[in-house]
Amino acid sequence: MKHAIQTGYRTMGKFWRLLALMLLLGWGGQAYAQMVGTVTNLSGVLTARHPDGSTRIMSSKSEVLQGDTLITQSNTYARVKFMDNSEIVLRPGSEMVVKSFLYDAEKPERNNVAIGLVKGGLRAVTGLIGKRNHDAVSFDTPTATIGIRGTHFGALFCQNDCGGVPTSSGSTPANGLHVDVAQGAIVLSNPAGQQVFQAGQFGYVSNLNTPPVILPPAQGIPVTMPLSISKNAPGSKSVDASKSVSCMVQ
Structure with a gap:
């Protein structure tokens, strides 16, 4: 026994x-999986696809995990606040991957942020990681990599799906990557070249084999967001560096 x-x-x-x-x-x-951010504002359906292929429907206050791919459905805007106080607002029909997000307040040399914009558009504001070391933050897109310089910027990647995006001329935005800078600066780079864009400037790059170019304001595409999603909490400061853009700031 x-x-x-x-x-x-x-x-x-x-x-x-x-x-x-x-x-x-x-x-x-x-x-x-490491929690790296939180959904703070949401209108519509937001889905998170995990690295193992599983998915979940997100809501306000849902946690964003390392490696998540965030997908917004039509008419959906979503705002995410990350651990270093950086923020990103996604447009409808967008797909964004949190490739890497390492934030160590005690050891800033270890910090690293890599975001991938697969489709659609976003507005982003630099957090503590980017302020300490702008080279530690990058946004990858199918046509170019976006480097930040203490920045508030917009990015829109079109692939025959930007028919509803408003433009000053009323025409449909061309396929490729469109950017606008409301504060600070960004650097667009790909195998064909590199270009710095300052506050108030607009840029465009059609594919990996053509260099980024600065566009006149009349030809630029501002990536706008509704105030109900992009507005700040009471008491926060507002920066309106580009009146044609609904700004999202810290």
Whole structure:
């Protein structure tokens, strides 16, 4: 009897160890994923796709995890505040990947942010990581990489899906990446070249094989957001560096 009980304990011990290993390697992977931000404003349907392929419907105050791909449906705007107080607002029909987000207040040399804009548009404001080291933050798009310089900027990537985006001329934006800078500066770079854009300037790059160019304001595409999503909490300061853009600031 004693031997049978001991054998049973060993069997149960192996079972629990195996279960813990399975949770660690796969089943419970999301439980160990790092939380990097929070959805603060939302209108419509926002989905998060995790690295393992699973998905969940997000709501206001939902946590954004390392590696998440955020997807906004039609008529959906979503605002996310990250751990370093940086903020991003997504337009409808957008897809953004949090490729990397490492924030260590005690060891800023370790900090790193890599965001991927797969489709659609966003507005972004620099947080503590970008203020300490602007080279630690980058936004990748299909046509160019966006580097920041203490920045509030907009980016819109069109691929035959920007028919509803308002423009000063009333025409549909050309396919490619459109940017506008409300504060600070950004650097657009790809294999064909590099260009710095200052506050108040607009830019465009059609594909990886053509260099980024500065556009006249009349030809620029401001990435606008509704005030109900992009407005700040009571008491925060407002910066209106571009009156044609609904600004989102810290």
